[in-house]
Amino acid sequence: MKKYHIFLLIIALGLIFASCGAQKGAGKSGSKQKNIHPSASFVPTQAYDALASSYKDWQTVEIPVKIEISRPMQFGCSARVQMIRGRWLGISIRMLGFEVAYLTADNDSVHAYAKVQKRYVSESIDRLFSSSGYNLENLQDLLLGRVFVPGGTTATPADASKFNLSELDGTLLIVPLVQPEMAQIGFASLPETGSLLTTTCMAGADKQVVLTYGAAKNSAGGAVASETAVTAATTSIGAEALIKWDVNGARWNRQMTPRQWKVPSGARRIKVTSELLKSLTGI
16 A cells, blocks of 8 residues: 555545544554553542642644554554644654655544645635534544533533542443534543543534543643554544554643644545545555
């Protein structure tokens, strides 16, 4: 498969599975938190308080990442992720130090461009967010490995009453009391690690996205997952990917100007569909 097709595939995967109302799950290379021996019991409210207290307020962040895709094909690349909290997300995909593709998203739309083939996608997501009950900050929390209130912000200790908190075999289960109709979501945490373990998003019987997180690392922005593994599946499409966050190389709360989208000269627009994904994986 030619490299420029792979970059279009990365873009297509993200946009197709965004239809679940939120994005991402657990790859084979998995970022499981190992060697954990949960204690016999704990108080769910106290465990939630400790987890939510590990998150710090932040406004901007730039983080180098490694992306490993294991399904529907195998591929790896480096990237740089930029975020303005609740407002903007940018991903620059690089090979040999050169940008080969990029994606930008805000609360209204998402755009992506594969430079070599001069193909781009441009889709509206405002209706998706407004109808699903989720927002861009929720997506950012999904990536970073944080509990959040659907349609709201990152969970705080004061938000405990917005969740059903319970314990199962030493694992803290966190389920929002108010669930968006388009996609149900739930979180699981290991109190011993002080980290989020998984986030599961279900949209009916035929769409599921599971995110599995590596042990959290402390940063200027609070606890951030060291890895985010993604498994996404519908009745006809499956995808697995792993994002490795360079938390130590992150730059927090610096001045950031969102990358402004304009249609690249000479580029041709393509529509993102399941058929596109199938054609790309069959090349």
